Amino acid sequence: MLSESFLPFFEWCGNTWLGTTVRDTVWAFPVIETFHLLALAVLLGTVLMVNLRTFGVGARDSELNSALEPSLEPWMRVSIVVLILSGIPMMLSEPMKCYESISFPIKIGLLVAAIAWHFTVQRKHPGKLAAGVSILLWTGIGIAGKGIPYV
Amino acid sequence: MSLLSVCEWLQNLPWASGIKHSAWQFPVVESVHSLALSAMLWPTALLDMRLLGWIMPRRPVSRVAAQFLPWTWWGFAIMVASGVLLFCSEAVKCYQSPFFRVKVALLVLAGLNSLVFHKTVFRSVAVWDGDGSTPWRAKLAGGCSLAVWIGVVAMGRALAYA
Numbered sequence: 214m215l216s217e218s219f220l221p222f223f224e225w226c227g228n229t230w231l232g233t234t235v236r237d238t239v240w241a242f243p244v245i246e247t248f249h250l251l252a253l254a255v256l257l258g259t260v261l262m263v264n265l266r267t268f269g270v271g272a273r274d275s276e277l278n279s280a281l282e283p284s285l286e287p288w289m290r291v292s293i294v295v296l297i298l299s300g301i302p303m304m305l306s307e308p309m310k311c312y313e314s315i316s317f318p319i320k321i322g323l324l325v326a327a328i329a330w331h332f333t334v335q336r337k338h339p340g341k342l343a344a345g346v347s348i349l350l351w352t353g354i355g356i357a358g359k360g361i362p363y364v
Numbered sequence: 365m366s367l368l369s370v371c372e373w374l375q376n377l378p379w380a381s382g383i384k385h386s387a388w389q390f391p392v393v394e395s396v397h398s399l400a401l402s403a404m405l406w407p408t409a410l411l412d413m414r415l416l417g418w419i420m421p422r423r424p425v426s427r428v429a430a431q432f433l434p435w436t437w438w439g440f441a442i443m444v445a446s447g448v449l450l451f452c453s454e455a456v457k458c459y460q461s462p463f464f465r466v467k468v469a470l471l472v473l474a475g476l477n478s479l480v481f482h483k484t485v486f487r488s489v490a491v492w493d494g495d496g497s498t499p500w501r502a503k504l505a506g507g508c509s510l511a512v513w514i515g516v517v518a519m520g521r522a523l524a525y526a
Contacts, residue, residue, distance in 0.1 A: 240522075242525060243518075243521040243522050243524070243525045244518075244521075246521045247514075247517055247518045247521045250398065250401070250517050250521065251405075251514065251517060253398070253402055254401055254402040254405035254406050254409075254517075255406050255409075256402075257399065257402035257403070257406075258402050258403060258404075258405060258406025258407060258435075259406060261402070261403055262406075262407065262435065271431075271434065271435060273430060273431055273434070274427055274430065274431045277423060277427055277428070277431050278431070280420075280423070281420075281431075284419070284420070352399060355395065355398060355399055355402070356395045356399075359391050359394050359395040359398060360391055360395075362391075363387070363388070363390070363391045364387070364388075364391075
């Protein structure tokens, strides 16, 4: 649960044009969430395939894998952008749910940590630790997102 | 016994109603379902895009398939197992939802598409393995798979809110 000092921000979110439009359009939320989930699949699928390889899982074809990794990076960046762009209208449409949920601040914290980890530690010190933390952070974001309506 | 009464019976099983009414069980199973989706959907899409000739045109199709198919099977197995649990916990809602029926129909189509692909054009993959441009039946299979899986995700989301 967030401190009450954040409340005015969340109230403002709910009154934005985008927030009210999504809330008042029956099909808007599930359609936006479909794009959010498809982008999540691209992101998490890449994170799992690239990082589990470090532990020897799913690494049948090492030559193909190492060729694949650089070509997956742009997809991963695009998917992060789509996730954020589709996440914003969903958040704006029900900000009070996010304000009252413990999952939402955890999700945002993990997101900042995961992006920072990806562009710093994982760049400079690739290895089992970097890969393991990366998997935990990104799957944690997915799980925390699922938790928003519940806790 | 009608299908609806089977759904009612399923939903009232102690463990099924336990998933629905527990504070944490439904979101946990749903998280597993989404994570498994992520593990299988992107490898599936990458293979589909190779079949369409959109990506990795110089990589042999058989090697791309050998790399990604285990991911799709493992992810699919976990997704079906967690999906059955979710279904049982709200079987009547699913029975009454047109979106659920479309979702099941699309899953059957995905299975048939994969079966036809493996039994026909993929058998002769050795002939066209290295070609950047694949035979039209391979392109068709890749395109159908992409469209059907996007539809499965969309129907799943629609089902959750309807």
